[in-house]
Amino acid sequence: MVLTVEHYDVVVIGGGPGGYATALYGASAGLNIAMVERGKLGGTCLNVGCIPAKELLETAAAYRHASEAADFGIQTGVPTIDWGTSLVRKDTIVTSLVSGLGSLLKGRKVTVLDGHARLHAGKRVTVSGGASGDLEVTGDAVVLAPGSVPRTLPGFDVDGTVVMTSDEFLSIATLPERAAIVGGGVIGCEFTSLLADLGTRVTILEALPKILPGLDKDLTKVIEKSFKGRGIEIRTDVKVEGHSPHEHGTTVQAGGEGLDVDVVVVSVGRQPNTGDLGLEGTAVVISDRGFIEVDAGCRTGEPGVWAVGDAIATPALAHIGFIEGVNAIRDILGEDPAPVDYDKVPWAVYCRPEAAFTGLSEEAAKEAGFEVVTQKSRFNHNGRAMIVNQPEGMVKVIAEKGPNGRAGRILGVHMVGPWVTEQLGQGYLAVNWEATVDDMAFLIQPHPTMTEVLGEAMISLTGRPLHG
Ligand code: FAD
Numbered sequence: 001m002v003l004t005v006e007h008y009d010v011v012v013i014g015g016g017p018g019g020y021a022t023a024l025y026g027a028s029a030g031l032n033i034a035m036v037e038r039g040k041l042g043g044t045c046l047n048v049g050c051i052p053a054k055e056l057l058e059t060a061a062a063y064r065h066a067s068e069a070a071d072f073g074i075q076t077g078v079p080t081i082d083w084g085t086s087l088v089r090k091d092t093i094v095t096s097l098v099s100g101l102g103s104l105l106k107g108r109k110v111t112v113l114d115g116h117a118r119l120h121a122g123k124r125v126t127v128s129g130g131a132s133g134d135l136e137v138t139g140d141a142v143v144l145a146p147g148s149v150p151r152t153l154p155g156f157d158v159d160g161t162v163v164m165t166s167d168e169f170l171s172i173a174t175l176p177e178r179a180a181i182v183g184g185g186v187i188g189c190e191f192t193s194l195l196a197d198l199g200t201r202v203t204i205l206e207a208l209p210k211i212l213p214g215l216d217k218d219l220t221k222v223i224e225k226s227f228k229g230r231g232i233e234i235r236t237d238v239k240v241e242g243h244s245p246h247e248h249g250t251t252v253q254a255g256g257e258g259l260d261v262d263v264v265v266v267s268v269g270r271q272p273n274t275g276d277l278g279l280e281g282t283a284v285v286i287s288d289r290g291f292i293e294v295d296a297g298c299r300t301g302e303p304g305v306w307a308v309g310d311a312i313a314t315p316a317l318a319h320i321g322f323i324e325g326v327n328a329i330r331d332i333l334g335e336d337p338a339p340v341d342y343d344k345v346p347w348a349v350y351c352r353p354e355a356a357f358t359g360l361s362e363e364a365a366k367e368a369g370f371e372v373v374t375q376k377s378r379f380n381h382n383g384r385a386m387i388v389n390q391p392e393g394m395v396k397v398i399a400e401k402g403p404n405g406r407a408g409r410i411l412g413v414h415m416v417g418p419w420v421t422e423q424l425g426q427g428y429l430a431v432n433w434e435a436t437v438d439d440m441a442f443l444i445q446p447h448p449t450m451t452e453v454l455g456e457a458m459i460s461l462t463g464r465p466l467h468g
Contacts, residue, residue, distance in 0.1 A: 005135070005137070006138075008032050008033060008034040008139045008140075009026070009031040009139065010023075010032075010141045010142070010329070011035075011138070011139035011142045011143070012142075013145060013277070014035075014043065014146045015112070016042065016046075017042075017045045017318040018311075018321030018324060019043070019321075019325070020041065020042070021322040021326060022035075022143045023325075027110050031333075033111065036116075037112065038130055041101050042098045044147055044148065047098065048167045050318050051097060052090050052093075052170040053187070055090040056090055057190060059089075059090075059198070060193070060197035060198050063197060081175065081199075083174060113137070114131040115129050116129045117277075119144065120280065124137075125139065139304075141328075143325070144277065144284070144308070145309045146273045147272075147309055148271055148272050148273050148310035149270065149271060150167060150266070150269075152165065156182075156266050161263075162245055162249060162262070162264065163243070163264045164266070165265070166187055166265070176263045177200060178260065179200050179201070179263050179264070179265060180203050180261045180263075181202060181265050182205050182267065183266065184208070185213070185267065185268075186347070188265075189223070189349060189351045190349065190350050192232055196227070197352060203232075203234075204233070207238065210236055211223070215416075216361035216398070216412070218362070218396055219355060219394065222392065222393055240253070240254045243264060248262070249263065272289070274286050284301055289313070291311065297337070298324050298328050299331070306328040308325050315345055320342075320345060327340065346358045346424050346428045353390065353418065354418070354419065354421050356420040356427075357424070359398070359410070359411050360398055360412040361414060362396070362412075370411060372399060373399050373406070374398050375458075375460045376394050377454075377460060379393045379418060384450050385418050390418035393418065395420075396414045396415070397410060397412070397413055397458060397461060398413075407437040408437065409435070410436065410437060410440065412431060413428075413431060413454070415427065417453070418450060423451050423454065426440075427454065441461065443458075452467075
């Protein structure tokens with residue numbers, strides 16, 4: 001039975017990055033917002049995604065630094081791993097961010113409702129099954145941000161011990177000796193890298209011809225070389241057929257061969273969490289693949305209802321959820337935001353070496369019909385990269401060939417190497433402001449920094465390299 005009905009300017013369903021960005025930005029603009037979350041504030045990203053994954057990768061980095069300390073004249077002995085302490089640190093950071101988010105929402109006077117939300121005709125949202133009890137809220141606008149859950153594979157029932165998805169992996173009780181990572185995408189490569197750095201023998205099983213689709217082929221090769229050098233086996237073009245658990249783990253059948261491992265981490269992407277959103281009597285459409293259908297402005301078929309984040313068929317990244325939430329609010333306010341250009345969004349992969357890219361790879365640019373000029377500049381001559389002992393990797397700039405045959409508009413910036421996830425910003429601006437090589441080449445890069453490699457790539461494209 002419905003007990004109360006309250007009205008808001010905007011009702012948001014889901015408290016992950018898409019939902020909470022909508023709520024926070026809307027509240028900043030003076031709107032009265034209710035946000036319904038049935039699980040934990042922060043959604044996948046804060047609880048079982050970006051934050052815990054990067055925290056555990058930092059554990060791997062700390063172990064590596066300790067192992068390499070002797071190169072700097074620091075004698076630490078052979079480092080050992082106390083995985084339990086690492087998990088506690090990860091949980092502490094997650095808890096602190098989740099509670100910080102709660103305080104931020106409270107400070108902005110967002111009404112946070114705990115329960116499962118369903119949308120009905122007339123922008124009515126019922127909430128049930130949680131600490132807020134059964135109630136109904138209505139909004140002048142509604143934003144759907146129910147996010148996604150890990151995809152699984154037939155024949156791989158998740159038990160959290162031998163077969164796991166990212167949800168279970170991020171709290172794995174002990175480090176396995178041998179692991180199969182099914183899927184060589186962003187998450188698969190991050191898990192591979194962290195496990196291998198902590199001593200696990202890892203095999204990646206990838207159905208496509210290469211790992212990390214989207215990243216320029218030359219740069220994927222750098223990562224593959226680094227992975228192989230660390231004993232990681234990469235099997236591409238391979239179909240995973242099933243597995244047979246036994247006393248010491250399981251045998252994964254892939255490409256007609258058996259692979260004995262202690263754990264299998266299934267990281268084959270995510271599926272939209274749109275199964276139980278109500279929607280009867282509304283014009284919101286769910287596609288065959290489970291995504292909420294939207295136009296370029298994230299508007300659903302139902303007037304006054306938007307959808308953002310992983311539940312729509314746009315790149316499944318927290319920062320995409322953020323900007324879609326911001327844009328939805330701006331649209332609600334009548335500010336006519338420019339739609340996101342999804343071909344030019346920033347991507348960041350936190351494996352070792354890191355990868356970061358925006359815009360077209362060389363292959364994609366050629367497929368799109370561009371004539372291109374490219375430049376690869378490497379980190380192995382860069383002072384800062386040598387100082388931090390991470391000289392592998394390169395920056396590749398893909399520029400459109402101008403009528404004079406010279407490099408013109410920048411179409412893509414793809415990077416692999418130390419801290420490139422922190423360095424992509426200039427490339428992002430260049431691609432999104434449609435800067436030319438000449439616009440970028442004479443900007444000053446501070447010395448000594450790793451961004452000098454991007455500067456070198458740009459000046460080299462003018463035909464006059466400086467250091468390279
Ligand atoms: P979610 O974060 O999934 O949040 C949706 C929320 O809605 C959930 O809390 C859910 O409980 C709630 N909900 C769903 N239905 C209802 C309902 N009917 N009623 C009430 N509540 C509901 N992205 C990056 O940008 N950078 C990274 O480094 C990165 N690393 C990742 C690492 C891993 C291991 C994983 C799994 C993901 C990673 N991502 C990363 C992706 C990122 O986590 C997601 O893109 C992001 O969380 C999506 O935000 P969202 O708000 O759309 O959905």
